[in-house]
Amino acid sequence: MLKDISKTTSKNIKMSVLISVGEHPLSARPRRAEQDARALELGLKLAPESLKILYAGSTGDSAATEVLKEYMGMGIDQLEVLDVPPKTDVTLPLLEKLQQDCPDVVLTGIRAENGESSGMLPYLLSEQLNMAMVPAITDILCIDKTTGFAEVLQALPRGQRRKVKVNLPFIASVDMAAAAPRQSAYGSAMRGHLKIDPVTRTMHDAEQEQWQISPAQARPKRLKIVKAKTAADRFKAATAKVQGGSGKVIYDNKESAEAILKLLKDEKVL
Amino acid sequence: MVADFLPNLISILILVSVVLAIVGAVRRVKLWRQGQPSTIHWAGLLAIPRRYLVDLHHVVSSDKYISNTHVATAGGFVLTIISVVLIYLLGISGSILNYALLTSSALMFVGAVFVLLRRRNPPANLSRGPWSRLPFSLLIFSSSFFVLTLPATGKLPADTGGWMLAIMLLVGIAWGVGEMFLGMTWGGPMKHAFAGALHLGLHRRQERFGGGRSTGLKSLNLQKDKLGVEKADDFKWNQLLSFDACVECGRCEKACPAFAAGQPLNPKKLIQDMVVGMAGGSDANFAGSPYPGVDVGTQPASTYKGGEIIPIIDVLVPAKTVWSCTTCRACVQECPMMIEHVDAIVDMRRFETLEKGQTPGKGAEVLENLKTTDNPNGYAPESRMNWAADQNLAVFGEHVQQADVLLWIGDAAFDMRNQRTLRAMVSLLRAANIDFAVLGDKECDSGDSARRLGDEATFQRLAKTNITTMQQYQFKHIVTADPHAFHCLKNEYQDFGGHYDVYHHTGFFADLVKTEKIKLDNKKELSLTYHDPCYLGRYNGEYDAPRYLLEAMGIQIKEMERSKTKARCCGGGGGAPVTDIPGTQRIPDMRMDDAKSTSAEIIAVGCPQCSLMLEGVVEPRPDVKDIAELMLDALSVQDSPLEISLVETHP
Numbered sequence: 017m018l019k020d021i022s023k024t025t026s027k028n029i030k031m032s033v034l035i036s037v038g039e040h041p042l043s044a045r046p047r048r049a050e051q052d053a054r055a056l057e058l059g060l061k062l063a064p065e066s067l068k069i070l071y072a073g074s075t076g077d078s079a080a081t082e083v084l085k086e087y088m089g090m091g092i093d094q095l096e097v098l099d100v101p102p103k104t105d106v107t108l109p110l111l112e113k114l115q116q117d118c119p120d121v122v123l124t125g126i127r128a129e130n131g132e133s134s135g136m137l138p139y140l141l142s143e144q145l146n147m148a149m150v151p152a153i154t155d156i157l158c159i160d161k162t163t164g165f166a167e168v169l170q171a172l173p174r175g176q177r178r179k180v181k182v183n184l185p186f187i188a189s190v191d192m193a194a195a196a197p198r199q200s201a202y203g204s205a206m207r208g209h210l211k212i213d214p215v216t217r218t219m220h221d222a223e224q225e226q227w228q229i230s231p232a233q234a235r236p237k238r239l240k241i242v243k244a245k246t247a248a249d250r251f252k253a254a255t256a257k258v259q260g261g262s263g264k265v266i267y268d269n270k271e272s273a274e275a276i277l278k279l280l281k282d283e284k285v286l
Numbered sequence: 287m288v289a290d291f292l293p294n295l296i297s298i299l300i301l302v303s304v305v306l307a308i309v310g311a312v313r314r315v316k317l318w319r320q321g322q323p324s325t326i327h328w329a330g331l332l333a334i335p336r337r338y339l340v341d342l343h344h345v346v347s348s349d350k351y352i353s354n355t356h357v358a359t360a361g362g363f364v365l366t367i368i369s370v371v372l373i374y375l376l377g378i379s380g381s382i383l384n385y386a387l388l389t390s391s392a393l394m395f396v397g398a399v400f401v402l403l404r405r406r407n408p409p410a411n412l413s414r415g416p417w418s419r420l421p422f423s424l425l426i427f428s429s430s431f432f433v434l435t436l437p438a439t440g441k442l443p444a445d446t447g448g449w450m451l452a453i454m455l456l457v458g459i460a461w462g463v464g465e466m467f468l469g470m471t472w473g474g475p476m477k478h479a480f481a482g483a484l485h486l487g488l489h490r491r492q493e494r495f496g497g498g499r500s501t502g503l504k505s506l507n508l509q510k511d512k513l514g515v516e517k518a519d520d521f522k523w524n525q526l527l528s529f530d531a532c533v534e535c536g537r538c539e540k541a542c543p544a545f546a547a548g549q550p551l552n553p554k555k556l557i558q559d560m561v562v563g564m565a566g567g568s569d570a571n572f573a574g575s576p577y578p579g580v581d582v583g584t585q586p587a588s589t590y591k592g593g594e595i596i597p598i599i600d601v602l603v604p605a606k607t608v609w610s611c612t613t614c615r616a617c618v619q620e621c622p623m624m625i626e627h628v629d630a631i632v633d634m635r636r637f638e639t640l641e642k643g644q645t646p647g648k649g650a651e652v653l654e655n656l657k658t659t660d661n662p663n664g665y666a667p668e669s670r671m672n673w674a675a676d677q678n679l680a681v682f683g684e685h686v687q688q689a690d691v692l693l694w695i696g697d698a699a700f701d702m703r704n705q706r707t708l709r710a711m712v713s714l715l716r717a718a719n720i721d722f723a724v725l726g727d728k729e730c731d732s733g734d735s736a737r738r739l740g741d742e743a744t745f746q747r748l749a750k751t752n753i754t755t756m757q758q759y760q761f762k763h764i765v766t767a768d769p770h771a772f773h774c775l776k777n778e779y780q781d782f783g784g785h786y787d788v789y790h791h792t793g794f795f796a797d798l799v800k801t802e803k804i805k806l807d808n809k810k811e812l813s814l815t816y817h818d819p820c821y822l823g824r825y826n827g828e829y830d831a832p833r834y835l836l837e838a839m840g841i842q843i844k845e846m847e848r849s850k851t852k853a854r855c856c857g858g859g860g861g862a863p864v865t866d867i868p869g870t871q872r873i874p875d876m877r878m879d880d881a882k883s884t885s886a887e888i889i890a891v892g893c894p895q896c897s898l899m900l901e902g903v904v905e906p907r908p909d910v911k912d913i914a915e916l917m918l919d920a921l922s923v924q925d926s927p928l929e930i931s932l933v934e935t936h937p
Contacts, residue, residue, distance in 0.1 A: 042667070043659045045658050089643060199639075199643035199645060203640045204641070
């Protein structure tokens with residue numbers, strides 16, 4: 017499974033990594049976002065020379081600058097910042113930037129650690145840029161520019177992996193199961209350079225103005241009834257592949273909406 | 287004929303070797319000057335004789351045999367040189383001088399005989415190679431001058447022995463002078479005399495002489511282009527000088543807990559590798575014990591011949607070598623030449639962490655946690671006071687603005703075993719009616735482990751944050767049960783403007799017992815031994831207060847063989863449990879064996895790190911108890927137990 021990536025990967029792969037300012041779940045302090053840092057680690061492994069690292073956000077925030085420096089502590093000389101004012105949607109400036117750069121691969125985290133945290137950004141970008149989107153990858157096995165295909169490894173529950181073949185160019189979000197990011201070294205963090213691009217066209221997010229933001233409440237956990245009687249049963253329950261089967265594919269819009277509504281009612285959400 | 291010819295030739299020989307020695311000295315000084323600038327303590331040069339005779343000898347005399355041997359050999363040598371220079375270079379003659387030369391060379395000869403005797407079956411910590419040659423050179427040097435001087439004093443007729451003896455003497459003197467004069471500055475074993483004397487004078491920590499102490503790490507300017515030490519020339523020049531002072535006596539090796547545990551560190555070899563990094567050569571020439579598990583001459587730079595300065599880590603020294611150190615300072619304490627091994631190790635760790643981002647093991651995770659949560663295990667900062675939910679502690683800024691004592695909790699707050707110590711400490715302070723308060727959730731990790739893992743940036747941030755927090759409140763003393771926090775607050779926060787009167791809890795309680803504010807039941811009959819924490823003992827010289835407290839409880843301490851300055855580390859310092867470099871055995875197991883050999887049933891400790899490391903040893907073993915816990919058990923309750931529980935504080 018593990019191949020030497022340098023042999024199977026074409027030269028001159030253009031890769032962009034999108035990073036964000038994360039938030040520690042306990043202290044709420046800004047930090048390297050865990051998934052984004054993994055995306056960057058993957059990028060540094062695959063294309064250390066041609067890698068472009070993009071951050072879209074306000075540069076006025078000194079805490080954010082500290083976090084960007086921490087990313088640069090992973091051994092990056094330069095990081096491009098799209099100076100997007102606060103309360104402004106970052107999709108449009110990122111879209112324009114990526115249209116200019118035309119990368120073969122764009123890596124992001126699955127979702128941001130604060131703010132909207134909707135996880136929609138990679139999907140919106142892939143739709144607009146007409147690129148494939150592969151969610152929750154752990155590794156890129158090979159990128160072949162001549163045939164225009166790449167093989168990526170996708171994370172599934174219970175440690176399972178799935179090899180996926182995808183057309184170039186593509187966007188992929190990186191799962192927590194990917195290789196842990198390298199340590200951030202203070203020296204290169206301090207000496208790294210932020211290249212700030214002013215943003216011409218922005219979209220003011222009027223919706224956001226209205227929002228009230230409060231800390232997320234932990235979801236109540238479903239009671240887990242242990243049915244297993246023996247250790248062997250428990251082992252099977254912990255490791256066995258989840259078997260599908262009960263699901264069905266619905267193509268009709270109305271029918272699918274009804275199915276969702278029924279599920280929500282069954283679960284007493286509505 | 288022979289009588290005239292020989293002195294002339296010897297004069298020329300000595301003149302030539304003195305000139306060559308001076309050339310060598312200039313070359314050696316140039317090597318040291320490759321280092322970074324550091325304050326030059328000129329006045330220290332005048333203090334060299336005193337420092338040699340008092341401070342250095344204080345260390346050497348822990349081994350009486352070698353201290354007497356060295357007095358005879360070195361004393362005889364110095365007097366011989368003075369006489370030889372006077373007679374053969376300046377041409378002064380006279381029978382007093384001849385007798386002086388005769389006596390001094392005889393003295394040196396006697397010393398050299400004892401050096402030779404010790405080297406018949408040398409222990410593993412002594413280096414062989416050129417060092418095994420040295421006693422013979424000493425014997426030849428001293429005996430040649432002795433025999434040479436005999437005719438002049440009239441004890442033997444001139445021309446005795448004729449040409450045969452003359453030639454033998456000439457060869458002997460050429461060898462002797464070669465080893466003693468040229469070897470001193472061109473890199474032979476006698477280098478220690480030249481570099482060592484200068485090192486004593488120009489030592490980077492002048493405070494260590496005259497009974498003083500200087501153990502805090504030097505702070506690092508984070509604005510510099512290169513942080514920490516990558517190559518030998520990144521050390522300060524006086525550190526390079528100190529490496530040259532090494533006599534390869536291997537006392538550090540005998541004291542080093544990591545070496546004994548089979549981890550790949552030998553402080554002596556490390557210092558010699560620094561010399562190779564500075565002066566060229568090859569570590570394959572090293573004639574002592576290797577780093578355990580690493581063969582000598584297997585590093586990529588083992589054939590390094592000098593010239594361009596090479597990176598140290600993973601070229602000259604394996605990275606795991608510098609990460610094996612527990613910073614226990616046993617090597618520094620034992621070193622007769624007062625070399626600062628720990629400084630050098632931390633300097634190299636700084637480069638590994640701050641520039642390369644390669645802190646091994648769980649090091650990176652711990653440093654990341656310190657950055658985001660101010661504690662090494664990544665607990666929620668607002669859970670720091672959870673341990674004291676039932677203690678009604680006064681918190682600075684919430685209940686009080688001032689108190690007599692600031693009780694520093696440390697990271698023991700997050701650890702259930704050490705919370706027992708904290709509770710005991712709180713009860714004792716209340717029993718003594720002490721007005722104390724804590725910083726609560728505003729307290730951050732002291733930065734000890736971050737600093738010793740090489741992350742000076744995180745240390746400085748934590749130190750500055752803590753200093754700013756403490757500035758807001760009034761208190762007279764800080765008391766803590768953690769010797770690591772104690773050391774940082776007392777010795778290392780000064781560079782950032784934090785000057786405090788800091789007590790370790792044993793020191794503070796000892797005063798309370800002396801002034802009878804705490805009365806201890808002195809009828810305890812416990813079979814107990816005491817383990818000195820490195821950061822309390824060797825770092826801060828506190829050996830008496832814990833022992834005073836234990837004796838005040840009526841306990842006769844069964845001292846371990848390695849105690850006080852020679853105490854063996856528990857293995858928990860310097861981030862060693864975090865980097866976790868494998869060895870052949872574990873350091874806490876070895877320390878527990880020390881304790882078991884006293885047949886004590888309890889091992890008393892004064893450090894949360896020690897209690898964790900020692901409690902991690904598999905049973906059966908002695909119980910591990912903090913002195914505060916023992917004191918609480920022995921607290922005399924004759925003056926109404928109710929009164930103690932009624933000392934109600936805030937809120």
